[in-house]
């Protein structure tokens with residue numbers, strides 16, 4: 001679980017630093033989404049992980065996790081998860 005958390009946070013860190021240039025991380029996210037099919041991940045699982053992420057941030061950050069911050073994280077996660085799910089549904093080129 002600890003390793004898993006580290007992987008997720010590393011990838012989210014990449015997503016955050018790539019926020020201003022989404023195109024640079026697009027193909028990496030598509031590959032990641034396709035690999036997740038092989039891990040047995042299905043679309044609804046992304047909502048569970050997204051909710052867990054927001055809960056973790058809220059619990060860890062307390063009052064610093066303002067509504068604005070929550071919205072920014074939710075948007076970022078939805079963007080990343082959306083790209084991964086779309087790629088999972090399409091064969092690689």
Ligand code: HEM
Pocket residue numbers: 007008011012032035036039041042045046047049077080081084
């Ligand atoms: C934005 C969403 C997610 C991100 C950024 C993410 C990121 C990662 C990364 C970076 C890895 C390392 C392996 C690789 O690069 O292929 C990984 C592995 C994995 N992820 Fe995710 N993941 C996400 C969502 C999910 C969801 C929704 C599930 C299922 C509940 C999931 C389950 C797994 C599993 C089972 C592995 C393989 C673990 C192993 O064998 O070591 N991930 N994920």
